[in-house]
Amino acid sequence: MAKKLTLDASGIYYRQLNEQIREAVDAGTTDFVLQNVNGQRYLAGALEGDLNFEIQGVPGQDMCSFMRGPKVRVKANAQDGVGNTMDDGTVIIEGLAGDVVGYAMRGGRIFIKGDVGYRVGIHMKAYMEKLPTIVIGGKAGDFLGEYMAGGIILLLGMFSDKPTEPIAGRSLGTGMHGGVIYVRGGVPKEQIGPGLTTQPLDESDRLVIQGIVKDYAKELGLDAKAILASDFVKIKPFSHRPYGNLYVPA
Numbered sequence: 001m002a003k004k005l006t007l008d009a010s011g012i013y014y015r016q017l018n019e020q021i022r023e024a025v026d027a028g029t030t031d032f033v034l035q036n037v038n039g040q041r042y043l044a045g046a047l048e049g050d051l052n053f054e055i056q057g058v059p060g061q062d063m064c065s066f067m068r069g070p071k072v073r074v075k076a077n078a079q080d081g082v083g084n085t086m087d088d089g090t091v092i093i094e095g096l097a098g099d100v101v102g103y104a105m106r107g108g109r110i111f112i113k114g115d116v117g118y119r120v121g122i123h124m125k126a127y128m129e130k131l132p133t134i135v136i137g138g139k140a141g142d143f144l145g146e147y148m149a150g151g152i153i154l155l156l157g158m159f160s161d162k163p164t165e166p167i168a169g170r171s172l173g174t175g176m177h178g179g180v181i182y183v184r185g186g187v188p189k190e191q192i193g194p195g196l197t198t199q200p201l202d203e204s205d206r207l208v209i210q211g212i213v214k215d216y217a218k219e220l221g222l223d224a225k226a227i228l229a230s231d232f233v234k235i236k237p238f239s240h241r242p243y244g245n246l247y248v249p250a
Contacts, residue, residue, distance in 0.1 A: 126150030
């Protein structure tokens with residue numbers, strides 16, 4: 001049976017808040033509601049197992065870093081570094097997220113309803129059965145998927161506060177050498193990193209996207225059919241060593 005705890009984060013320094021959470025986990029608490037969160041860092045960091053968090057307010061940097069297993073729902077926006085080197089679990093952000101979401105992410109899923117900042121998904125990687133996945137409901141800043149080595153990024157461009165901006169910033173996928181980026185509706189060629197191009201989907205891509213969108217829509221109360229009503233394109237690396245000849249002697 002789940003043991004629940006509500007904590008009021010008002011005026012609590014991030015170290016003390018995280019200590020309270022860890023003490024409660026050690027005492028058997030599995031379900032948390034964190035109220036009045038205002039920039040406290042490292043929430044749910046390095047926690048493992050079947051834990052659930054509802055965060056009311058805006059968490060600070062590196063939320064869910066090194067996390068293995070918990071499910072974390074943010075009822076507002078989130079700052080930079082969500083899911084830094086995250087290993088497993090699910091993160092749902094009902095608003096916007098900042099820069100470097102999913103940095104070196106190795107597993108689990110991050111579902112964001114709105115826009116994200118720069119360098120989201122940088123150095124993402126997949127290992128054995130783990131397939132890290134980031135879904136962005138809005139638009140992304142520069143260098144989305146930079147040096148990506150594995151996993152999936154799904155960029156929808158639907159729920160954005162930037163209607164006049166392109167769906168992604170400059171240099172999408174720069175240095176990408178693994179994984180795949182799916183973009184709903186397409187992306188301007190000039191926004192894509194060197195040597196990369198958009199490609200049509202095959203049937204296996206469509207099945208992957210349908211499964212991810214179904215879960216994403218369920219978590220965020222959205223219409224999966226409306227999301228899937230548009231075509232998608234995919235961006236994959238042309239080589240697993242995109243800069244292999246960059247420093248070859250003449």
